[in-house]
Amino acid sequence: MNPLLSVTGLTKSYGAVEVLKGIDFDVAAGEKIALIGPSGSGKSTCLRCLNFLEKPSAGAIHLDGERIGVRLGRPMSDRQLAPQRAEMGMVFQLFNLWPHLSVTENVAIAARKVRGLPAKEAQELALDMLAKVHMTHRADASPLELSGGQQQRVAIARALAQKPKLMLFDELTSALDPELVHEVLKVMEELAAEGRTMLIVTHEIAFARDIADRVLFLDGGRIVEQGPARALILSPREPRTQAFLRQIRH
Amino acid sequence: MTNFIQPYADYAGEWLPVLLEAMGTTALLSVSAFALSLVFGLLLALCRNTRWRALRRCVALYVAAVRGVPLLAILFLLYFGLPGIGVTFDAFTAAVIGLALAFAAQVAELLRAGLMAIPAGQREAAFAVGFTPYQSFTLIVLPQVVRISVAPLIVTFVSLLKDSSLASLITVDELVLTGRAMATEYFLPLHIYLAVGVCYFLIAWPFSLLSKRLAPPAAR
Amino acid sequence: MSGLSTFTMILEGLLAGAGVTVAVTLASLLLSVSLGFLLAIVRQFGKRRMLHALIDAYCEIMRNIPALTHLFILYFGLASIGFRLSSISAAILGLGLIGGAITCDLFRAGFAALPKGQAEAALAVGFTPYRTIVDILTPQAMRIALPSLGNYAVQLLKDTSIVSAIAAPEIMFYARSMVTSSFQTTLIYSTVAILYLALALPLMRRSACSKPGTRG
Numbered sequence: 015m016n017p018l019l020s021v022t023g024l025t026k027s028y029g030a031v032e033v034l035k036g037i038d039f040d041v042a043a044g045e046k047i048a049l050i051g052p053s054g055s056g057k058s059t060c061l062r063c064l065n066f067l068e069k070p071s072a073g074a075i076h077l078d079g080e081r082i083g084v085r086l087g088r089p090m091s092d093r094q095l096a097p098q099r100a101e102m103g104m105v106f107q108l109f110n111l112w113p114h115l116s117v118t119e120n121v122a123i124a125a126r127k128v129r130g131l132p133a134k135e136a137q138e139l140a141l142d143m144l145a146k147v148h149m150t151h152r153a154d155a156s157p158l159e160l161s162g163g164q165q166q167r168v169a170i171a172r173a174l175a176q177k178p179k180l181m182l183f184d185e186l187t188s189a190l191d192p193e194l195v196h197e198v199l200k201v202m203e204e205l206a207a208e209g210r211t212m213l214i215v216t217h218e219i220a221f222a223r224d225i226a227d228r229v230l231f232l233d234g235g236r237i238v239e240q241g242p243a244r245a246l247i248l249s250p251r252e253p254r255t256q257a258f259l260r261q262i263r264h
Numbered sequence: 265m266t267n268f269i270q271p272y273a274d275y276a277g278e279w280l281p282v283l284l285e286a287m288g289t290t291a292l293l294s295v296s297a298f299a300l301s302l303v304f305g306l307l308l309a310l311c312r313n314t315r316w317r318a319l320r321r322c323v324a325l326y327v328a329a330v331r332g333v334p335l336l337a338i339l340f341l342l343y344f345g346l347p348g349i350g351v352t353f354d355a356f357t358a359a360v361i362g363l364a365l366a367f368a369a370q371v372a373e374l375l376r377a378g379l380m381a382i383p384a385g386q387r388e389a390a391f392a393v394g395f396t397p398y399q400s401f402t403l404i405v406l407p408q409v410v411r412i413s414v415a416p417l418i419v420t421f422v423s424l425l426k427d428s429s430l431a432s433l434i435t436v437d438e439l440v441l442t443g444r445a446m447a448t449e450y451f452l453p454l455h456i457y458l459a460v461g462v463c464y465f466l467i468a469w470p471f472s473l474l475s476k477r478l479a480p481p482a483a484r
Numbered sequence: 485m486s487g488l489s490t491f492t493m494i495l496e497g498l499l500a501g502a503g504v505t506v507a508v509t510l511a512s513l514l515l516s517v518s519l520g521f522l523l524a525i526v527r528q529f530g531k532r533r534m535l536h537a538l539i540d541a542y543c544e545i546m547r548n549i550p551a552l553t554h555l556f557i558l559y560f561g562l563a564s565i566g567f568r569l570s571s572i573s574a575a576i577l578g579l580g581l582i583g584g585a586i587t588c589d590l591f592r593a594g595f596a597a598l599p600k601g602q603a604e605a606a607l608a609v610g611f612t613p614y615r616t617i618v619d620i621l622t623p624q625a626m627r628i629a630l631p632s633l634g635n636y637a638v639q640l641l642k643d644t645s646i647v648s649a650i651a652a653p654e655i656m657f658y659a660r661s662m663v664t665s666s667f668q669t670t671l672i673y674s675t676v677a678i679l680y681l682a683l684a685l686p687l688m689r690r691s692a693c694s695k696p697g698t699r700g
């Protein structure tokens with residue numbers, strides 16, 4: 015069967031600095047992949063290249079057989095990219111909720127403006143998504159009144175409302191106070207149980223082990239090792255992976 | 265003291281309608297010029313952020329030039345100077361254009377500061393959910409810029425309102441020129457200019473109060 | 485007559501007023517900064533409620549009425565009750581009094597920007613309240629207020645052009661009298677714009693450079 019997402023030869027340079035040095039991997043529908051690696055290894059860059067928030071320097075990305083960001087051999091503009099981006103739900107480390115909109119509006123607005131849903135349906139959809147992340151009780155609040163964990167759950171609901179084929183999570187918990195981490199991880203576990211396709215950048219190794227089907231270990235802009243989550247985390251083969259995991263468990 | 269107040273009592277019936285009409289002209293002049301300067305200013309602010317370097321330079325130059333040239337020189341140039349090269353405006357139009365040209369530069373600087381205050385993540389999140397650049401700007405960025413800039417913009421409007429008094433020097437019949445005409449007619453300049461001052465104050469003060477109300481608290 | 489020599493002639497005519505423009509700018513700058521600083525200190529550190537209210541009222545009146553109206557009151561209004569000011573003193577007084585309200589705000593913003601700990605630390609090491617204000621707070625507040633004072637100075641220089649309306653013999657006054665005796669209006673007012681820009685440029689340099697780079 016064709017993979018849902020396929021990444022081949024993904025390269026990204028900033029000036030002379032090559033941050034990604036040729037990344038290849040596939041994601042099957044329903045698969046959960048954890049992307050781990052030391053700080054600065056290129057995890058965020060890799061994720062942001064998938065929906066072209068960063069323009070890759072080389073390589074190809076296909077979602078459901080469709081080439082992302084390139085049409086007839088030419089790079090697409092942000093305007094042309096919009097429908098492709100809508101197919102992927104991205105959640106950011108710093109939430110990036112829109113402070114001038116209410117919680118519900120944050121979740122509903124794309125449904126109206128991108129997918130063209132009538133206001134009432136978009137509203138209902140938003141409330142459904144907020145229920146999934148256990149945030150219905152703050153539906154009318156402003157994002158500025160919420161704790162970090164709550165903001166992050168709203169951001170997840172916003173991405174879910176896109177009905178994306180694929181979810182991209184970039185270190186959702188690393189900007190949170192420790193006591194707020196688990197409420198976000200719990201929501202992610204519930205989403206995983208629904209059989210969604212998820213690509214998760216995380217520093218929570220135990221979480222990666224439990225939730226992911228497969229783990230990719232990234233270091234220095236390359237995938238150094240990959241394999242089934244449990245096996246890779248419990249008994250890594252590569253010395254660099256071993257060193258990283260040892261250090262993170264200290 | 266009663267002596268001083270007496271003329272106001274005597275002439276209230278004659279002065280009030282004239283001053284009210286002049287207030288109307290001043291208000292119309294200021295509002296038109298401000299509306300125009302908002303449009304110009306937004307365009308300038310956007311040009312200032314484009315990737316075309318030459319355009320950015322031109323706008324920066326325009327803003328700097330307007331900062332260094334007195335409004336009165338701009339007004340005289342438009343009204344008395346341009347006819348010399350065959351372009352003629354009536355006084356009111358010249359005043360609207362001159363005020364708008366001068367204040368567009370200020371508005372542009374304000375809006376640019378507002379644009380730069382919006383974190384990049386706001387636009388990225390908008391792209392991520394599938395908004396086009398136009399949608400990202402109008403639905404996500406612009407409303408936040410407006411919210412940041414509204415208090416300083418009101419302060420700018422008050423400045424413009426005050427500077428609209430210079431239009432009297434190119435023969436626009438607004439408050440100050442009306443005052444001058446009355447002063448020669450009644451020979452009571454102190455009384456009349458004080459009344460003119462009160463008229464301006466009555467228009468401007470509510471906006472000044474509003475701008476303070478809307479300004480975000482200093483520390484967030 | 486060639487274009488260039490016309491331009492030179494106009495420039496020479498205007499330069500006759502440049503001295504007065506600069507003098508009025510400097511004198512009213514001095515007046516407004518001294519007045520504004522005094523008002524700011526009293527408003528920020530004084531205890532008298534009454535005084536606060538008076539200063540606030542003063543600032544509101546100055547802020548919400550055009551300079552031209554203030555000048556007319558001072559020059560034509562006062563003269564009509566026998567209190568005759570020369571056009572230059574009316575100009576300096578008017579612009580200075582308005583500027584006092586503007587700079588008062590600028591200084592107050594400077595003081596308000598200082599962390600509370602600054603005053604507390606000074607008092608803790610034994611400074612008197614007076615010395616705390618003079619030696620610790622004022623120098624820092626000045627530094628914060630300096631860029632906006634620079635902007636104000638540019639604005640003031642431009643605003644002196646309106647005192648031609650009360651016949652003070654500065655640049656704009658000469659321009660207007662030249663216009664009545666020649667037909668070179670476009671050239672004359674363009675030259676005026678350039679001359680003011682040239683005078684403002686040294687003041688603008690600083691504040692332009694202190695801004696962050698041009699890309700957004």
Ligand SMILES: Nc1ncnc2c1ncn2[C@@H]1O[C@H](COP(=O)(O)OP(=O)(O)OP(=O)(O)O)[C@@H](O)[C@H]1O
Nearest residue numbers: 028031033051052053054055056057058059060185
């Ligand atoms: N806009 C940019 N310009 C230049 N270099 C950049 C830029 N963005 C990222 N980099 C560099 O690319 C490298 C990879 O960054 P990236 O953010 O992808 O790492 P990461 O694996 O997500 O790290 P972390 O765990 O700290 O989030 C880093 O060395 C970073 O300094």
Ligand SMILES: [Mg+2]
Nearest residue numbers: 057058059185
């Ligand atoms: Mg990262």
